[in-house]
Amino acid sequence: MAANVIIEEGTDFTPKFDSNGLITAIAQDVKTGQILMVAYMNKEALDLTIATGRAVYFSRSRQKLWKKGEESGHFQIVEQVLIDCDQDCIVLKVSVDQGQCHVGYQSCFYRKLTNGKLEFIAQKVYDPKAVYKK
């Protein structure tokens, strides 16, 4: 079989990390289907996510592992790990019980484009100042 057929039609889990060693990961609420956030994982983060059942990302800004919820308490319990055809993107179906966006919203996608401007489509569900201590 050609390499792309093995990747696309096979059962081997061969996640493709980019030139920075990262793969895109989308967290989706397993109950509502809402897309909560998009982040990145290096191999260590992905291995830890699978081993622990809690989402672990790699923070590009801080250049270190980011155990989601370690500061905020807003963990993501991983119910399912999906991978796409070419194995360069992961969807985590997660259970959450708190807002997942650091700005205070349930999802990072709290604005929609309307006539060239952003319109807020959600209310904050927690106060980030009370959660993130400087």
Place this chain on the structure above:
Amino acid sequence: MAANVIIEEGTDFTPKFDSNGLITAIAQDVKTGQILMVAYMNKEALDLTIATGRAVYFSRSRQKLWKKGEESGHFQIVEQVLIDCDQDCIVLKVSVDQGQCHVGYQSCFYRKLTNGKLEFIAQKVYDPKAVYKK
């Protein structure tokens, strides 16, 4: 206001393209909530998506605009454009009436990780050989 507050709490649409001039875009079925695919847009693709109401991506492998459906007929009608907190990722809520993955599935996420191997969770909804002429 600090720059990040303007980006996160403001109403100006200021998508942040990466060093390759690309932004990540997720297509989500507006009816079912299923994540269909993840791709990338340059500014031209994003502008065309907004102007035409049909998803246009930028193919990294072919290094050119990719009007989704131009070859397969499997268009994505854009119902809503969402952007995340730091404006470096877009969700397109789309209406579709055909399989969206080039392998033949409705979604590119047709496999889940089970005990270190990939398990198929979907059936093909079309025959790619009949759709993509070489």
